[in-house]
Amino acid sequence: MKRYSAFAVAREALRNHMGWERAWASPEPRKKYDVIIVGAGGHGLATAYYLGKNFGITNVAVLEKGWLGGGNTGRNTTIIRSNYLQDASAAIYEKSRSLYETLSQDLNYNIMYSPRGVMMLAQTQHEVRGYERTAHANALQGVTTEFISPSRVKELVPIINLEGPRYPVLGALWQARAGTARHDAVAWGYARACSAMGMDIIQKCEVTGISREGGRVTGVSTNRGDIACDKLGIVVAGHSGHLADMGGFRLPIESVALQALVSEPIKPCMDVVVMANTVHGYMSQSDKGEMVIGGGADGYNNFTQRGSFHHIEETVRALVETFPMISRLKMLRQWGGIVDMTGDRSPILSKTPVEGVFINCGWGTGGFKAIPGSGWGFAELMAKGHSPLTAEFGLERFREGRFIDESVAAGVAH
Amino acid sequence: MSTRLANGGRLLNKARTLEFTFNGKRFKGVEGDTLASALLANDQMLVGRSFKYHRPRGIVSSGAEEPNALVGLGEDARFEPNQRVTTTELFDGLTCASQNHWPSLEFDIGAINAKLSRFLPAGFYYKTFMFPRPFWKHVYEPIIRQSAGLGRAPRDRDQDSYEHFYAFFDVVVIGGGVAGLQAAKAAGDAGAKVLLMEQTPHWGGRAPVDGGTVDGQPVDKFVDGIVSVLETMENVTLRRRMMGAGVYDHGYLLGYERVNDHRPDASGPRHRLWRIRAGQIVTATGAIERPICFSGNDVPGVMLASAVRDYAVDYGVSIGDRTVVVTNNDDAYRTAITLKKLGLEIPAIVDTRASGGGALAGEAIELGIRVENGKGIARVKGKKRVEAVEICVQAGEGAALEEIRCDAVAMSGGWSPIVHLWSHCGGKLLWDEEKAMFRPDVDNAPTGADGQGFVRCAGAAEGHLDLADVLNGADAAGKAAAQATGHTPKRSKVPVADNPKEAGIEPVWLMPQGAGVKLRMKAWLDYQNDVKVSDVQLAAREGFESVEHAKRYTTLGMATDQGKLSNINGLAILSDALGQPIPQTGTTTFRPPYTPISLASIAGEARNETFQPLRKTPMHRWHAENGAYWEPVGAWRRPYCFPKPGESIEDAVQREVKATRDSLGLLDASTLGKIIVKGPDAGRFLDMLYTNMMSTLKPGRCRYGLMCNENGFLMDDGVVARLDEETFLCHTTTGGAESIHAHMEEWLQTEWWDWKVYTANVTEQFAQVAVVGPKARKVLEKLTDDDISAEALSFMGWTDVTFGTIRARVFRISFSGELSYEIAVRASHGRAFWDMILKAGAEFDVTPYGTEALHIMRAEKGFIMIGDETDGTVIPQDLGLDWAISKKKDDYLGKRAQERRHMSDPTRWKLVGLETLDGATLPDGAYATAQGNNANGQRNVQGRVTSTYHSPTLGRGIAMGLVLNGPDRMGEVLEFPKVDGTVMRAKIVEPVFYDKDGEKQNV
């Protein structure tokens, strides 16, 4: 792999950029691999990368039905934060956030991690108490957050309207080292690094069956032939149920459409990410200048990657109220992605009833921020059979009633 | 230079002059101008700078596809960035400014990027800016952000208003060109209810500019005629300045009407967002002309051939005196002929087709225009304005045959149907090799609720470029749409069009075909984002082979025009680079909206006070008038406390608690949920809903109950009163009223539908007042002759009482530990009753209190609060509420769940009281630490604070919390680190701090 640098760009410029090599190879599938990862999204590629980097397992294929990074990795609002309440969540998201901090250097690919800070507004007394609790929990989890006053909120986000007639801003949970990154680059950077380690990333390769012998996986069938493997990782987000079906087991998952939109680009006016959960909306400004806005999820099973427009209305309404100056900006583009929601809205990183088959899914609305941490933990689970990062996220937790519920701050009002 | 012609301008009213300013310079236009035509009439060709290289940018189109000419429009509260001048109607007093440059449009420091463009190819930022690490946040990113972004951010709150509008039609036709008009007429004639919308202020589309005849008359006349017929049809609604923004599932369609953009001083909304349900949608949205990729095709003065023609015919504006036309199809000849007839010079028509054009070419030659077949443009000369072009052989590598002086270039690479609306909801596309275009695959239309297609196309949007084909297809589409919605089309004749026959197009994706890298690095695909042919080729070389990869890597098509001009050329270049046919490469996804729509129009009327409806209790106004400090609770707003003038919030709360405990307090409890459950099986039903046994409750008595969800977690609590043998009244939390009622209905309707039970949510039918404190009975006795003595109405009983003329239901229940009555009166009597108690209570110093005093008093008594002690992960067993879980019942919702391993785990944290050693108040949400760290390096914990207050009654901090093995560890001291790192120590105690034996409430 030729290293990327300003020097390399200058060198190539002098030969009109004719000398750049492929970012990742495009090989034909081999007969057998030690490990096959299904799904070349961020999570799948990160898993492969850490299998190689941390455990020296490089005889790996990553199979992708479409194009790499083409699912939710390239459809999200790119927020990275780790101010979670429950220990298990905070651990994996904080691992992830800390890996993001150095990921550009690790991968030699600028994924543009921008630690600009994320704030979650408290607009009811109940939210104030919830975020104060989170701040206490975070302090013990090694996650740096603080509960800040309305005047500090205004200082960080001058365009905010603190005195909305309906929901005044009472404070916010602030994580200064949270931020955003360039989503596509995360997939591309991992893909390039995996390819450089000799792994095969095979696009347009759809898995159609999972072969088993005596309760143990032996390989997969694909539209490009049968491929044998010792271990199989399923990392396919919204299509997890479909793959689980092939393995003969079921998941506690329902797939729904989650929407987002961007405005036309404008000059910098907001330096941090703001999430307003009471009114349901969140917004940040991309480096290109677009206001990136996250919307709501539909209340019905849906595989169309489209959503219902009233969710867009609700979100925009909330944000126009919170940031009145965006009123005359224009919506440039809206889109949807399919997210898989588990019974407790927390992910599943787990062994499965089929020996040698592992599943990583159920990230719901929060997958992008978890990519490096998820890959790190899932690779450890696949390599060693156990990882402290994934220990709490097993499939059996639903059977045992041991949930990881992050929605607790949104409990009922009195 | 561009200028206004003496003749022409069919859309203008030259009698009325309008003044406007651009970058502070005063200009004149005329009524009917767009901002674009007015700027061009004033020779303002340079209007902006591109995104990445800050290259000079001129107007390139005459419509919604414009990528370059974006301005900041208006000022202050009416400032709007990134407004397209081509779709902005000129009005008197308009002010605008160009964007993305510093210090000025003519001299832009950022243009240094253009000099360095060789070092800034597609995706260069992924390969650089990585070292040193902190520089990304502190140096590189701020610079990139500042130089990107186009328009400046508005600062002020928008002064205009916006509205939403619901509409229902059988057939909606989008696009008011000849195709749309004919389709609307055909559908309307069949009796369908039709809406026809047109995004511009004018009917007829571009056909009147393009010439030809319909039924023997000029197209203008045909348009006027058909519009006047449509205007008389009652079943047809016509709307101009309204764009079809997006097509969504099941025939949902967004219409974006710019009501007052062109007359900012008029009253009424600025934009109106139509939420339309259409039985059938006909997209007659036309086509967009493609640029041609040659070196220097972005120099101001290079324009789409159709746009050059539009400005001349519609607005009487010439782009230059000498216009070179470059084309691969016949249509551009119309531009040459039009200009020539207006007396302008056409030095040459450069046609890439070796065999040349058809009838129109003949006409051009007859007019004496020089036509060069098989040729192309090697490069454009000029920086801020076209000065000349070099002609070359299209089949070659770009060796200049000749330099032609000119000040404008009109280019046409062919036409692409506007398939956006067809595609939004899943309509598929076909590649038409002959016409070199993606057009709708009519066999794969978007499908609706019934599984049948609900979108059709008409005219150029369907791929027809010949006027006769357009009208025939549109007539058929209109009729078919009417038929699909249950109407019978009339057998009517389609207007007969006559138009010169055209020779076929020969696709040209790169000019010349063998252009070397130097030329390709100056051949622009995406003008706004500065994506060149060489960038897409680089992406392909680096393995970004999917069209989505190439788009995202190069940013092709991601600008504000969303690739309307660039996408097809870009994917043709990509296909070529990959050596595969265009259809195999495919297109990127078309997403709404068609062109950007204002966020304000999406928000609609919901702003300020109307953002969300506010629920108000009958006593709301009294609270407001008496200084309530509000707290939002669900859709309600409840008084947090009633601070007196000069009093702090904290002091007010403490005062309210003391006054209540000492004498008499008053709480507006109207927001509590009240649900009637009635029927022969009501008791059986409530036994399933509550963990307690409710069927054994006697009429006249009340019981506190807990409700769990089927997953075992505590979701609500409240007092249930049995009104009679078959009727219960269930109180819920404020937030739970609707959800608990819905929960009841869900189980009744979907699981136990044969049980005879009815429910009714009567929350808003009653006002409820809690009369609390040692003087509570005294004050009530002043107001009624009914017997409410301790014997007649004992604790946890209820009875009907009449206070003067007000009939009430009095529940003797207590959430404060004091002698307490909760009194329900009809909502219409609420305020009168409240006033009555206030008056009668004056002698007892009656004190209205808010939610915070309520919280403190319940905490002093160790009563749990849903949302504080519970958070969706807590089961009743955690809270020491085992007494409220019936052991006799076989089943209740949540029972089976609570048998699971983790829920019966003895190490679950349990409720206790917490007392700090120094009397201070523990912080909300603090955790009790345990020894050591867990496997992830996080500090181990053994409990947490769920409620914490300073108790005015006890004069110290009190708290409740959930603690590992808590009830077995009374007296142990736990450590609670604060966020500042200091540690508070608190002792585990019983959770009841006040009146442990309940003597006060039971008097």
Added chain:
Amino acid sequence: MLILTCPCCGVTAEETEFHGGGEAHIKRHGPGSSDDEFHGYLFEKVNPKGVHFERWRHANGCGKWFHAARCTVTLEVFGTYSAQTTEPPQDIKDRISARRPGWSWREFA
């Protein structure tokens, strides 16, 4: 934006009038059931790419629950029917068979 017809009040209305309630025809397992049965009842979902039987409530209308048969890929609605039943009515099954030849669900094919 779906349109659904409430079989209880007969109104055909916008999605915003309704509230989705997830998979239909799930048998409740209470006390006495095995861990597998209870887990299956509460958490395991079919989540098909295709025909889905699901529950809806006409929340901002008549308030009644009903069932819908809908395709999660095309969003085609094959019909709505009473929630007071343990399996889809025959006419709905017939319509699905006609539109999706070879489709099967539980014992019904």
